[in-house]
Amino acid sequence: MSPLIEARSARAQTCVTAADGPEAEADAALASAATAAHSPYLVARLAGQKPNLYGEVKFAIVAREIRALGRRLGRPPRVLDLGCSTSISRHYLERNDLDFEYCGVDYEAAFSPDIVMDVRDLHRDRDRLPWTPDVIMLLDVLEHLPGKEPDIEAVMAACDALIPEHGLILVVVPQLYRLDRLKLPHLQYPEHHVRMTLGQWRRLIARRTRVSRARGIGYLSCLPYLPMFSPWYREDNGWGRAFQMLRSRAFEWEPLKPLEKGLTSLLGRLPGLKGWCNSTLLICRASGE
Numbered sequence: 001m002s003p004l005i006e007a008r009s010a011r012a013q014t015c016v017t018a019a020d021g022p023e024a025e026a027d028a029a030l031a032s033a034a035t036a037a038h039s040p041y042l043v044a045r046l047a048g049q050k051p052n053l054y055g056e057v058k059f060a061i062v063a064r065e066i067r068a069l070g071r072r073l074g075r076p077p078r079v080l081d082l083g084c085s086t087s088i089s090r091h092y093l094e095r096n097d098l099d100f101e102y103c104g105v106d107y108e109a110a111f112s113p114d115i116v117m118d119v120r121d122l123h124r125d126r127d128r129l130p131w132t133p134d135v136i137m138l139l140d141v142l143e144h145l146p147g148k149e150p151d152i153e154a155v156m157a158a159c160d161a162l163i164p165e166h167g168l169i170l171v172v173v174p175q176l177y178r179l180d181r182l183k184l185p186h187l188q189y190p191e192h193h194v195r196m197t198l199g200q201w202r203r204l205i206a207r208r209t210r211v212s213r214a215r216g217i218g219y220l221s222c223l224p225y226l227p228m229f230s231p232w233y234r235e236d237n238g239w240g241r242a243f244q245m246l247r248s249r250a251f252e253w254e255p256l257k258p259l260e261k262g263l264t265s266l267l268g269r270l271p272g273l274k275g276w277c278n279s280t281l282l283i284c285r286a287s288g289e
Helices: 022-032 040-046 053-073 088-095 119-128 148-162 177-182 198-205 223-229 238-248 256-267
Strands: 012-014 078-082 100-106 135-139 168-174 210-217 279-285
Touching: 053 088, 053 135, 053 168, 053 210, 053 256, 053 279, 078 088, 088 100, 100 119, 119 148, 135 148, 148 168, 148 198, 148 279, 168 177, 168 198, 177 223, 198 210, 198 279, 210 256, 223 238
Parallel strands: 012 100, 078 100, 078 135, 135 168
Antiparallel strands: 168 279, 210 279
């Protein structure tokens, strides 16, 4: 991997040469899904992913935090995206008109990340990074670590050691996504190795870094998961088809996007509602230890 920082677009920069375009990237990822992968299911599901309601509101909140940091720094922040999958985060941040430098890390080579690396190896492979980041993003990543709590603690400790005093560690964890926080016994999603309430997530992450504050994300985009309350829910029956229809069609209606952003801006700050939403953003800073 080249350590050079090259312009990926007029608004963002990345640490490798630009690829052939989103269509070529999607085709390559789909083809690679049939080959050896750490998680063939996730590779097949995420390859070629497109912007959606949840992504729009999540990155509106994330971009707001990064933009505020950029103003304080007086330059584009350097963003390290751990568990970046297809690097769709970069495209969402660009859509939010953000100036930043970007480097994406993932252990799935099928996603063509800037650096192919297991996030659990960050503590020993940090010299592969092109620069010291101002922002580390772990967006919907920690729940996928197979070592559960010990892996999560180790990754957060490595991030805490890497991030400078002025920097941010932005962690998004699932709450009502697939009804995770409710821990319903009939819902088994093998890609999520832990299911925790917001309080449990916050206490775990706070063991290794300083959790500054939390923001709830997605008060409409969690509604498609309502069919999963049924104890008879399966992906291949009527309950599963209802979920797919709600998520992929009904709740992707364009007028819902500004409404979802408005609700998240209003409700996501309320203490009692920060965990009763699709996911929660934990805004962390270096512990100084």
